[in-house]
Amino acid sequence: MSTLRSSPAASGSGLDVRAIREDFPFFETGIAYLDSANTSQRPRQVLEAMEDYFTHYNSNIHRAVYRTSMQATEHYDTTRRKVREFINARSVKEIVFTKNITEAINLVAYSWGRQNVREDDLIVLTVMEHHSNIVPWQILAHEKGARLAYVDIDDQGELRLDQFHELLAQEPRLVAFAQVSNTLGTITPYRELTAAAHAAGAVVLIDGAQGVQHVGIDVQDVGCDFYGFTGHKVLGPTGVGVLYGRRELLEAMPPFLGGGDMIRTVFLDHTEYAGLPEKFEAGTPPIAEVIGLGTAIDYLRDVGLDAIRAHELELTEYTVEALTDIDGLRMFGPPPLKRSGVVSFDVEGIHPHDLATILDRHDVSIRAGHNCAMPLMNRLDVAALARASFFLYNTKEEIDRLLVGLHDAKRIFA
Amino acid sequence: MALDDQFYREYILDHYKNPRNFGRLQDADVSHEEYNPLCGDMVGMDFRLQDGVIEDVRFHGRGCAISQASASLMTERLKGMRLEDARQISKEDVLDDLGIEISPARLKCALLSLKVLKVGAYGLAGEEDDEE
Numbered sequence: 001m002s003t004l005r006s007s008p009a010a011s012g013s014g015l016d017v018r019a020i021r022e023d024f025p026f027f028e029t030g031i032a033y034l035d036s037a038n039t040s041q042r043p044r045q046v047l048e049a050m051e052d053y054f055t056h057y058n059s060n061i062h063r064a065v066y067r068t069s070m071q072a073t074e075h076y077d078t079t080r081r082k083v084r085e086f087i088n089a090r091s092v093k094e095i096v097f098t099k100n101i102t103e104a105i106n107l108v109a110y111s112w113g114r115q116n117v118r119e120d121d122l123i124v125l126t127v128m129e130h131h132s133n134i135v136p137w138q139i140l141a142h143e144k145g146a147r148l149a150y151v152d153i154d155d156q157g158e159l160r161l162d163q164f165h166e167l168l169a170q171e172p173r174l175v176a177f178a179q180v181s182n183t184l185g186t187i188t189p190y191r192e193l194t195a196a197a198h199a200a201g202a203v204v205l206i207d208g209a210q211g212v213q214h215v216g217i218d219v220q221d222v223g224c225d226f227y228g229f230t231g232h233k234v235l236g237p238t239g240v241g242v243l244y245g246r247r248e249l250l251e252a253m254p255p256f257l258g259g260g261d262m263i264r265t266v267f268l269d270h271t272e273y274a275g276l277p278e279k280f281e282a283g284t285p286p287i288a289e290v291i292g293l294g295t296a297i298d299y300l301r302d303v304g305l306d307a308i309r310a311h312e313l314e315l316t317e318y319t320v321e322a323l324t325d326i327d328g329l330r331m332f333g334p335p336p337l338k339r340s341g342v343v344s345f346d347v348e349g350i351h352p353h354d355l356a357t358i359l360d361r362h363d364v365s366i367r368a369g370h371n372c373a374m375p376l377m378n379r380l381d382v383a384a385l386a387r388a389s390f391f392l393y394n395t396k397e398e399i400d401r402l403l404v405g406l407h408d409a410k411r412i413f414a
Numbered sequence: 415m416a417l418d419d420q421f422y423r424e425y426i427l428d429h430y431k432n433p434r435n436f437g438r439l440q441d442a443d444v445s446h447e448e449y450n451p452l453c454g455d456m457v458g459m460d461f462r463l464q465d466g467v468i469e470d471v472r473f474h475g476r477g478c479a480i481s482q483a484s485a486s487l488m489t490e491r492l493k494g495m496r497l498e499d500a501r502q503i504s505k506e507d508v509l510d511d512l513g514i515e516i517s518p519a520r521l522k523c524a525l526l527s528l529k530v531l532k533v534g535a536y537g538l539a540g541e542e543d544d545e546e
Contacts (some may be wrong), residue, residue, distance in 0.1 A: 222459060339450060347429075350479075352457075354422070354478045357520065358421075359422070368453070370453060370454045383455065383476050384454055412427070413422070413427065
């Protein structure tokens, strides 16, 4: 890893992609993997860290006095420190491990939401949210008789700020939005949105699932109250996610799940809960996955988010330019500079599923479907889209293979 | 790539581009729509029945070549068929009609029209939907 950055084979962005790819065993399959917004590949280092745990100190955490358990606890807690640093939280007490970001958002909706949202309160979301940042709020709103409002997008796929401010005038209880749209790649003005929402007295949750690994976050600088991301999209394993919450809020919130590890003392008729963050981590957590996530964060920091962002921008510009020449192909989303490494498109007369099937036969993996954003599909008036997404290990050669597959699809469906 | 040609055979593409019995029936006795929650694809069918026979059938919808060709092929099979016999149409029949190898990921696309038939037409006959 330490030899990666200054290699002469580096791309224009300064990344030595060839060396990076060596770290990812998946690429031995020969597949052009253009679906990292769905799930990323994992470097060998992550796999080895997890195997090391399973092989050499496999034990539960926080529960035993023997050596390997203490070792497991230490590694588990080390990841918490790495996450704190990665997103610049004030304290490790503000970092809660969940199973994914869906659980992180649900934790806020169930715990904070049930305590703080009342009848007729307004919750503001946007039309381009992933289902995981819509459905938990619908459930909450339904239960409490609260109202939901959605900020629309303009033709470029950017949020309608005029509408956002109009909704803020109604003093919402909560504003929740994606840092980066999973479908359009739109990088929202999350700093400004957070500041404006706070000025209107709202609590702010940012869905960082597509943001933390591409544009990064400084939760203190941005000032959001809650932030979440998921391990498997940031080179880590599945089964682990992160919720950041401002300490004052987390302290005032009731537990989400009850059970072992989240208690101080249990009596037959009541329980005194553990402090932060254990209060929100009931039961045996995904220990190996948390350890793997720590290594994934090391890897990202080692390569550097700025270099990753520059590389993805280069690939996005390359793709947008190449796809522009294809007849009947429509792209969705803002100009490359204003989006992450995501290109969503459709081709007249060819359903995205058929595109993805033909591309699969060319060993090119893309996402096809509604991308877990059905309200956005309706807003764009499409049933489904095809989406290519990039990460630090992708190459222009893989995008060329995407083009070959697209031309083949056009030939078949001509 | 030869493989693709085999997958998207000429008649599949033909049914996709020139769907048979496409549209709505004004005087339908039964209408039913189903969605594939994974991709949002939709197939709907209108049936006109006479003495237990499917006198006419039309389909509408939006989706991939597999889901739409499957629906088009299904309507050809159904027209003039006794409802009783239509009830016997199985998953295997639908896949036979398509005549291509369907990967597990695309099975739901291929079988969407069968689901419409089962829930829509069988439901009318008072039968339970026994799918899965």
